[in-house]
Amino acid sequence: VHPDLQKERDKCTFDPMELTYFLDGGKEKTFEKHAREQFFLNDPELKDTVPNEYLSHKEKYEVAVRKACLITRKIREFSEQGHGGVDSYRALLGATLGSAILKDGNPLTLHYVMFIPTLMGQGTVEQQAEWIGRAWTCSIIGTYAQTELGHGTFIRGLETTATYEPETQEFVLHSPTQTSFKWWPGGLGHTANYCVVVAQLYTKGECHGIHPFIVQLRDEETHEPLPGITIGEIGTKLGMNATNNGFLGFNKVRIPREQMLMKNAQVLEDGTYVKSPSSKLTYGTMIFVRVVLVQDMSVYLSKAVTIAVRYSAVRRQSQPKPDEPEPQILDYVTQQYKLFPNIAKCFVFRMTSEWLWDMYNSVTSELESGDMERLPELHAMSCCLKVLSTSDAAAGVETCRLACGGHGYMACSNLPAMYGLATAACTYEGENTVLLLQAARYLMKAWVQAVATPNELMPTVKYLAKGA
Amino acid sequence: KDKSSSVSWKNTIEGLIIAAQMVAAGCVKQSYINIEKRKSAGHSTEDAWNLTSLELVKAADAHCRAFVIEKTLSQMQLKMKGLSAPLCKVLMQLVELYAVDWALTHVGDLLRYTNVKEANIQDLQTWMERLLTELRPNAVGIVDGFDICDEILASALGAYDGQVYKRLFEEAMKSPLNAEPVNKSFHQYLKPFLQSNL
Numbered sequence A: 001v002h003p004d005l006q007k008e009r010d011k012c013t014f015d016p017m018e019l020t021y022f023l024d025g026g027k028e029k030t031f032e033k034h035a036r037e038q039f040f041l042n043d044p045e046l047k048d049t050v051p052n053e054y055l056s057h058k059e060k061y062e063v064a065v066r067k068a069c070l071i072t073r074k075i076r077e078f079s080e081q082g083h084g085g086v087d088s089y090r091a092l093l094g095a096t097l098g099s100a101i102l103k104d105g106n107p108l109t110l111h112y113v114m115f116i117p118t119l120m121g122q123g124t125v126e127q128q129a130e131w132i133g134r135a136w137t138c139s140i141i142g143t144y145a146q147t148e149l150g151h152g153t154f155i156r157g158l159e160t161t162a163t164y165e166p167e168t169q170e171f172v173l174h175s176p177t178q179t180s181f182k183w184w185p186g187g188l189g190h191t192a193n194y195c196v197v198v199a200q201l202y203t204k205g206e207c208h209g210i211h212p213f214i215v216q217l218r219d220e221e222t223h224e225p226l227p228g229i230t231i232g233e234i235g236t237k238l239g240m241n242a243t244n245n246g247f248l249g250f251n252k253v254r255i256p257r258e259q260m261l262m263k264n265a266q267v268l269e270d271g272t273y274v275k276s277p278s279s280k281l282t283y284g285t286m287i288f289v290r291v292v293l294v295q296d297m298s299v300y301l302s303k304a305v306t307i308a309v310r311y312s313a314v315r316r317q318s319q320p321k322p323d324e325p326e327p328q329i330l331d332y333v334t335q336q337y338k339l340f341p342n343i344a345k346c347f348v349f350r351m352t353s354e355w356l357w358d359m360y361n362s363v364t365s366e367l368e369s370g371d372m373e374r375l376p377e378l379h380a381m382s383c384c385l386k387v388l389s390t391s392d393a394a395a396g397v398e399t400c401r402l403a404c405g406g407h408g409y410m411a412c413s414n415l416p417a418m419y420g421l422a423t424a425a426c427t428y429e430g431e432n433t434v435l436l437l438q439a440a441r442y443l444m445k446a447w448v449q450a451v452a453t454p455n456e457l458m459p460t461v462k463y464l465a466k467g468a
Numbered sequence B: 001k002d003k004s005s006s007v008s009w010k011n012t013i014e015g016l017i018i019a020a021q022m023v024a025a026g027c028v029k030q031s032y033i034n035i036e037k038r039k040s041a042g043h044s045t046e047d048a049w050n051l052t053s054l055e056l057v058k059a060a061d062a063h064c065r066a067f068v069i070e071k072t073l074s075q076m077q078l079k080m081k082g083l084s085a086p087l088c089k090v091l092m093q094l095v096e097l098y099a100v101d102w103a104l105t106h107v108g109d110l111l112r113y114t115n116v117k118e119a120n121i122q123d124l125q126t127w128m129e130r131l132l133t134e135l136r137p138n139a140v141g142i143v144d145g146f147d148i149c150d151e152i153l154a155s156a157l158g159a160y161d162g163q164v165y166k167r168l169f170e171e172a173m174k175s176p177l178n179a180e181p182v183n184k185s186f187h188q189y190l191k192p193f194l195q196s197n198l
Helices: A003-011 A016-024 A027-041 A057-080 A085-093 A097-101 A109-122 A125-136 A279-314 A333-368 A375-403 A405-409 A415-424 A432-452 B013-040 B045-051 B053-079 B085-105 B107-113 B118-145 B164-172 B184-194
Strands: A142-145 A161-165 A170-174 A194-203 A206-216 A229-233 A246-250 A253-256
Touching: A003 A279, A003 B118, A016 A027, A016 B085, A016 B118, A027 A057, A027 A085, A027 A097, A057 A085, A085 A097, A085 A109, A109 A125, A109 A142, A109 A194, A109 A206, A109 A279, A170 A194, A170 A206, A194 A246, A206 A253, A279 A333, A279 A375, A279 A405, A279 A415, A279 B118, A333 A375, A333 B053, A333 B085, A333 B118, A375 A405, A375 A415, A375 A432, A375 B053, A432 B013, A432 B053, B013 B045, B013 B053, B013 B085, B013 B107, B045 B053, B053 B085, B085 B107, B085 B118, B107 B118
Parallel strands: A142 A194, A161 A194
Antiparallel strands: A161 A170, A170 A253, A194 A206, A229 A246
């Protein structure tokens, strides 16, 4: 160990292991984490022979698919050895183990993070029985296509249509314009063979707004795109170049009526539309993903500050006092100000993501019993926290990069790749400014309520009563 | 002081939470007033919303910051039970740092929506500098506590052993250009260029 770093460790006033147990949720969880890391990181098949940065775009994808398949098999193997499956999926799809093995993203992430949760959240019991088993065993690989070339966060503006035909009991999916092509979903390019597609539902000549449909995209045997499907990858991006983000267009593609996800709204055989009890019931998946995002942002920032703080303890610069050695850059207050508030943010995001996860679970169980009172509040908070965590993490990673000077600019510092992953999250799952404006809409309503009926305010906005 | 509850915010994190909530409430109120003003001046609801959107974004951000400071403190206090005193102290320093840093980057809002004075701002600055000094000896210990192994960090700069320069050099050697002492582009382009006597 470098002597400067050792000196730092010698003067620490607390036991870092105690902090580790605190953050992991107990000693056992830490042991489990270490066992998981050894199991995956020691596999030579998952190690890179050539740094990812020196590979071509195509090679990056091919390596990522190979590793993603291997990781999935190994998770099963690890579970069979008696280790927790959910934690493994979480670690392998997220910012810890996942982004260590697949530095530029995982083309199967959306299969687990969006496709399966959507089937669970929006499929009927019959639909779940038909699709979830196949998805869980990876007999099919799915993704989730909502965003279109011409429309992102404003989902009411989506153009893809799903028109019901009672005589054949089929929906006809169609992309009427180039702007209606689905654009961005991870894994859509060349990985997934199924997809949840969000389209404007038409039945009996009337538009009923956007609804989700399960659509087969590729032949299960040959992986060739099915007739009427135009599909491919969108090309290189600032980061996440192995996530295989794709585009998708439909030319009058027919799917059976049973492939509209009908847990909430339904289309009967004769084309009668049965409305959902609430338009907000589809928020569930979206909020779940945002919880995961806040947790991931805390991890990215923790990694970035770990790199920058250790580097700052070793790196020395200038000679402010003659005849004395160059100080560690960590002794400069300007450097401390770059790093320490970002360390604090790691804890802040961790604490708030735990709160969001608890609230998500309690509101979801309230929803099951038809109580939707706290859903708008949860939606507003999940929007805000997604924005705060992604924007602070991206800015924090960038500050850490700057704190490492020219060496931070090197790809081998891992800070540029981490910035690519963090800043992407400012845009996907709801562009940050748009989300803040959605939260502001809730706040405006809360303000009116704060003036009129302050006692009825929801817990997170209760403080407004005083101001009102 | 928060006029309604007579709580002094000076140098207490609870006080900063009240200050953050006052800022958030002020931003929300101001946005609401401005939307209503614009509507009264003849703008449609949608146009009034768009014209006020800079303030609305700020209000949502302020609301979230206030929430995050409050929730982090309460979650931390809840979870810290049973931890050693030195660790608790560090964790509280970090929560304070987040709150004070927020306050110092929103001085304008504090002056606008709370009754802080210039002297209070100086207190905040001193408070933050004190926290930086207090955290300095534990900085490496805290990031060690994150327990992120070298393979996951995947960084020449951040490895546990701190052998930064050795690792940077090892990584440089992985460049495909270093596989041969002379790249073929020399013969194809550089040599003719060098000999062309421009």
